[in-house]
Amino acid sequence: MxxxxxxxxxxxxxxxxxxxxxxxxxxxxxHRILRTPVFAASFSAQTTVSETDDRVDTQKSNRVQDQAVTPRSKDFNAWYLDVIEQAELADYGPVRGTMVIRPYGYAIWEAIQDYLNVKFKETGHSNMYFPQFIPYSFIEKEASHVEGFSPELAVVTIGGGKELEEKLVVRPTSETIVNHMFTQWIHSYRDLPLMVNQWANVTRWEMRTKPFVRTLEFLWQEGHTAHATPEEAEKEAIQMIDVYTKFAYEQTAIPVIAGRKSKVETFAGAVKTYTIEAMMGDRKALQAGTSHNLGQNFSRAFGTQFTDESGLRQHVWQTSWAVSTRFVGGIIMTHGDDTGLMLPPKIAPxxxxxxxxxxxxxxxxxxxxxxxxxxxxxxxxxxxxxxxxxxxxxxxxxxxxxxxxxxxxx
Amino acid sequence: MxxxxxxxxxxxxxxxxxxxxxxxxxxxxxHRILRTPVFAASFSAQTTVSETDDRVDTQKSNRVQDQAVTPRSKDFNAWYLDVIEQAELADYGPVRGTMVIRPYGYAIWEAIQDYLNVKFKETGHSNMYFPQFIPYSFIEKEASHVEGFSPELAVVTIGGGKELEEKLVVRPTSETIVNHMFTQWIHSYRDLPLMVNQWANVTRWEMRTKPFVRTLEFLWQEGHTAHATPEEAEKEAIQMIDVYTKFAYEQTAIPVIAGRKSKVETFAGAVKTYTIEAMMGDRKALQAGTSHNLGQNFSRAFGTQFTDESGLRQHVWQTSWAVSTRFVGGIIMTHGDDTGLMLPPKIAPxxxxxxxxxxxxxxxxxxxxxxxxxxxxxxxxxxxxxxxxxxxxxxxxxxxxxxxxxxxxx
Incomplete structure (x- = not known):
């Protein structure tokens, strides 16, 4: 019974x-998890990208619900898409590359939110909300940022029936608008550290998509902090990758490797990017969370300065860090088996x-x-x-x- | 001390x-709240709209933090904007009409979310997430819906550096995309009722904006349900306006009037719109939550049908209902006094x-x-x-x- x-x-x-x-x-x-901890020592751009062989808008198979999933051992990718469809985790949206997160899939995301939200607050961060429309000119202010994100932008050109004077970017990430606001809020060392987080949707016009792993629009949290010294910013960036690592191990039973991204893979605008990555059932690496030490790249581009204790004006030192709905994909790919979905109990709805x-x-x-x-x-x-x-x-x-x-x- | x-x-x-x-x-x-319960018996379009006399992008005043707020009794509107700025509830985003919700303001929204989220689940709804990009053609499918929302749409025309074949609407509300998906999920009476909710951002290109009360982008929850009979849908619509009413009274100490909107004010695409409205400190009505009985308007437009117990194909009966960050504005305008902000204790961060x-x-x-x-x-x-x-x-x-x-x- x-x-x-x-x-x-x-x-x-x-x-x-x-x-x-x-x-x-x-x-x-x-015992599968215990048998397969053969981790890649490093994660190249190739391995990180290579799990996105499929598009979200792949023609839906005509499998019916009563049919078993493709065995994982036979075809990992077909298995993954079968599990998502038949366990009713997500479905394809009408726009290419978009995803509808169904209640059972969303409940996994809520479990992730519940845990991280508490940890973020415990480590001194407050939640808030930044608008998603960013003036196009903002993106252009930081050279490597514009280079990194330009090919992926969704752009609003019409508002209220009229052509807009300045095109608006739908946020691919919020560093630029965050700095625009920080510049208004930060005056002296007394205003630092400034440590905030938001739970939001972001948009990146990816060409190769896959449910949860890479979608045009996805959900995430993005933390943004400003500090008076480079040491503090570095400490914060490491603290947050540690929070992610602990979460991955203890809540989701995913044995991730924490490390630093190579120069070519560093976030567009960051000085250093820390990452947690895990090997999926198909022996490909999945980037499951990142924490960036932004240095003064954005504060110099946006003029985010503070008066220090000796009265000198200095640019703030910043971090940003994020975990997204991709983590749900990581959980599926780590724990599933030939018969379908298996969820770590702390995350299972x-x-x-x-x-x-x-x-x-x-x-x-x-x-x-x-x-x-x-x-x-x-x-x-x-x-x-x-x-x-x-x-x-x-x-x-x-x-x-x-x-x-x-x-x-x- | x-x-x-x-x-x-x-x-x-x-x-x-x-x-x-x-x-x-x-x-x-x-004792102000107890002294002023002189409520408008009905809420005309004029009174509902008339509190939006100011634009979010009004030039920021040069008041400094040490200066007192404009007394409420002297100039209600200046008082409202002063309180929002000086209590650090929100700030103006760089794009006209957008708002940055600062930690103290966001904490009020989180308190609203925490309460309603529990109530929604208790009444049988699951959270999920629909994509925010909607093909332009979807909006056009329901005649009064397109008429109601067309002037307010933000439209994405460029994605990944290329002009899109079909323009994408940034959701002003999700009935159209919800029906597109419901049509794939609902087959027989066994799939009903289908009762979901999402916490999301929406965009409406309003010309006259005001922090929290009316902004280009705002946060809300939108519930969407599908039922086998019109009676069930009507019962659901009334149940949810009741949830809102109880929330307003018991959690926020706002004595709202629940009622039905006039025909001209009914939601674009709905058969009936129930509303809770409250009188603000300036004796103007504020719509604080709505619950719509959609009838079969969207299910006919999108062909959302089910096979009933006798084997006949029928269109589903639907509802949708929402509360937004406007509620934060309602709390401020109801309880504040000459000196500034006053928050109902159950909602106060x-x-x-x-x-x-x-x-x-x-x-x-x-x-x-x-x-x-x-x-x-x-x-x-x-x-x-x-x-x-x-x-x-x-x-x-x-x-x-x-x-x-x-x-x-x-």
Whole structure:
């Protein structure tokens, strides 16, 4: 009667008491993660880019929901797209390269947000919101920034039925508009450090896209900080890549490698780019989070200055750092197996599904009652549990559905 | 030593034990809200629009932070803009009509999100995310929708350096793209009701703007549901306006009037629009939330059909409903007074500020220790408390700053 989530067997991740308290819960054990930690020592531009072989707007397959996913071992890419479709994580938007994040996929993103949001606040950052329309001239102010982003911009040229005097860029990232505002808010050393974050959508006109991994519009958080010294900025950049690393290991069971990007891969406008990358099931690297020490590149371009304690005017030292919905793709590609999706329990929207079965209508109330008790017990133990008591589907259909979507069963 | 937040005296809102437990906390009492409940019986298009007399891009005044706000009683509009600037709630973005929501203003929005997000999930909705770029042709599919939104659209015509074949609209609202997707997900009555919500940014090219109240880009949640019967859709539309009403009363202490919009003010594409409106301090009405019964207008335009239990194909019945960052403006305009901002305690990011004062350096440790104890006691009692123990400012500066920003003191 109880279907349990197929969980990676990192026992430290799961509440140790669960299987003891609830004998009906028998998670299938998978040792794949523990067997494959063969990591690339460095991540070249090629490996980072090479997982984007497919376009989001690839013609949808005509697979029906009742069909199994392509085995991961047979065709990793077809498997990935199958899992996303059949587990109802995301769908293709009407505009090439855009993605609709469906409730089950979005719940994974919400779990990521919930964790990181707390960590960002604990480390002294406040949330806020910058507008997404940026005057075209802003992008042009920082030489390597304009070079890095120009080919990827979406541009608004018409507003309220009229041709605009200055074209507006839909933010690909917010360093330029952030500096425009910081320049108004930062006057003296007393205003530093200034440490903010925003949860937002960003747009990059990528030609090769893939759900979650690379899409025209995606969701992310972007942290932006300004400091009085280069040492402070460097410390901040490292602190945030550490937050990401810990998150990847402890919450998502993804053994990432933290390191510094090569010069050619450094963020457009940054002095140093730190990254966490992980090897996916197809042995390709995925960049899962970045933290940039921006030095004074943007503060010089925008004139973001402060008066220090001795009365001298200085340019601030800055950082920016981001994790996006790409992380959801990383979780899928790290933990999935031939049968479909497997989610790390701390991130899983549902950890256990209960499917009640009765033979005679007389048994219905008794079974439902027992199922509810199990649900309550699991819920009280902190397990995210779903009781699928809908009348519209048979237990067989439900088993197939939940296994395809997120679960196996003992 | 203790500065308390200036709170409206709706005692039911505040923890009754606070002033008893913490004799140092002496909230100033304001009875203005209780004195002014003279509500407009109906809200005409004129009154709803008339509070937008000012543009976000109004030249910034050259008031400095140490200057008091314009008294509310003297010039409501100047007062409103002063409060937003001096309490650091928001600032003007570089593009006309756009707004930067600063941390203190954003924290109010986060409090709104936290409450509503729970209520939406309790009433059976899941969060998800739809892309913001909508093919221009989608907008044109529903006659009154295109008529209502065409003058307000921001249009992307260039992507990746090239002129696009089909222009893309930056969403002013998502009914069209939602229906495009619903049509792919809804097949039979078993797929209904479909009840989702998204937290997102939207863009409307308004000519007359005002921070929070009306901006080119704003943040909101938009709920979208599809049902098998018109009765279910109507019930849902009313349920959600009820959620908003309860939120306005119980969390923000804004006595709203719930009602139905006149035909001319009904949402473009809806059959009925329910609204909550409240009278602001200048005796003008502000629309603070809407819930639309869309009938079959969009499902007919997009062909969103399902097979009912008897095997017949029918168009779904739909709703949509939204609350935006405008609500923050409503809170400011309802509760503020001549001296500045006053926030309802359930929404206030900070309820009490403690400013330690010592005469001799020897006293410093003792005072800070005592202040910390008070802070801990308040925190334990569930009060959102801030201890401003920074060395960079004098107590006098801090008193002025916090009074101007959010607090009065006894």
């Amino acid at each position: 109880v279907v349990s989530l197929r969980l990676p067997s990192l026992s430290s991740l799961f509440l140790p008491s669960v299987s003891r308290r609830s004998p009906a819960v028998l998670p299938r054990h998978h 549902i950890q256990v599904v209960i499917i009640p079965i009765w033979k005679k209508d007389d048994d219905r109330a008794v079974v439902l009652n027992a199922a509810s008790s199990v649900k309550e017990a699991l819920h009280a133990a902190g397990i995210k549990v779903k009781l699928d008591d809908s009348d519209q589907r048979t237990p067989g259909w439900k088993f197939n559905f939940w296994e395809m979507k997120v679960c196996g069963y003992p | 203790v500065v308390s937040l200036r709170l409206p005296s709706l005692s039911s809102l505040f923890l009754p034990s606070v002033s008893r437990r913490s004799p140092a906390v002496l909230p100033r009492h304001h 900070i309820q009490v500020v403690i400013i330690p004062i010592w005469k001799k350096d020897d006293d410093r440790a003792v005072v800070l220790n005592a202040a910390s104890s008070v802070k801990e006691a308040l925190h334990a009692a569930g009060i959102k408390v801030k201890l401003d123990d920074s060395d960079q400012r004098t107590p006098g500066w801090k008193f002025n700053f916090w009074e101007m920003k959010v607090c009065g003191y006894p």
